[in-house]
Every structure is written in structure tokens, then in C-alpha cells.
Amino acid sequence: MGKTGITCKEFSGMIPAFMEGTLEDRFLRGFLTHYDSCAGCREELEIQYLVGKVFEQMDAGEEINLSRDLPAYIEGQRRKMEFRDHLGFSAFLIECFTVLMAVVTAILYLR
Ligand SMILES: [Zn+2]
Numbered sequence: 013m014g015k016t017g018i019t020c021k022e023f024s025g026m027i028p029a030f031m032e033g034t035l036e037d038r039f040l041r042g043f044l045t046h047y048d049s050c051a052g053c054r055e056e057l058e059i060q061y062l063v064g065k066v067f068e069q070m071d072a073g074e075e076i077n078l079s080r081d082l083p084a085y086i087e088g089q090r091r092k093m094e095f096r097d098h099l100g101f102s103a104f105l106i107e108c109f110t111v112l113m114a115v116v117t118a119i120l121y122l123r
Pocket of ligand 1: 019020050
């Protein structure tokens with residue numbers, strides 16, 4: 013277990029947030045690392061994912077394909093994390109700039 017390693021118990025506790033896509037990056041990293049290295053927790057996540065999807069998709073009438081949907085979801089989360097990692101500070105600057113532009117636009121408009 014490395015520095016970002018988490019225990020199986022912690023992994024299990026993070027599953028609901030992971031499913032909602034609300035797990036913070038600093039936890040998400042450990043979560044995905046543990047997912048890669050622990051077969052037991054991969055199974056646990058599959059079960060919880062399936063249970064969650066059954067309720068979610070029952071009304072929608074969508075077909076559940078665990079072997080396709082879950083890996084796709086996990087890769088999506090991983091890519092999002094890496095993307096945010098990559099952007100890091102510049103994303104924060106872009107956000108600030110966007111807010112600034114909105115304020116400037118509002119001021120010019122109100123004059
Ligand atoms: Zn585990």
C-alpha cells in the first residue's frame with residue numbers, strides 16, 4: 013500500500029459518493045488505486061453499482077450491461093480526475109476570468 017493507499021473499509025465507505033460522482037479528487041485517487049489493486053473491492057463495487065442501477069433504470073426501461081457500463085463509468089471518473097489534475101491552477105484562472113468578464117459585462121450594461 014502506497015501513500016495514497018486506503019483500506020477496504022474506507023473504500024467501501026466511499027462507494028456511495030463515487031457512484032454520485034461527488035467523491036473529491038484527493039479521495040478519488042486512493043479509491044481508484046485501491047480499485048485497481050483489490051479484487052474483493054472491485055467485486056463489492058460491481059454489486060453496489062448493479063444494485064444502484066437496478067433502481068435507477070427500472071423506470072427508464074434501460075438495459076443494464078455491467079461488464080460495459082461499470083468500466084466505462086470508472087474510466088470516465090479516472091479521466092475526469094486526470095483532466096482536473098492536468099488543468100489544475102489554469103482551470104481556476106479560467107473560472108476567475110469568466111467571473112470577471114461577467115462582472116465587467118454587467119457593469120458596462122448597467123452604465
Ligand atoms: Zn479492498
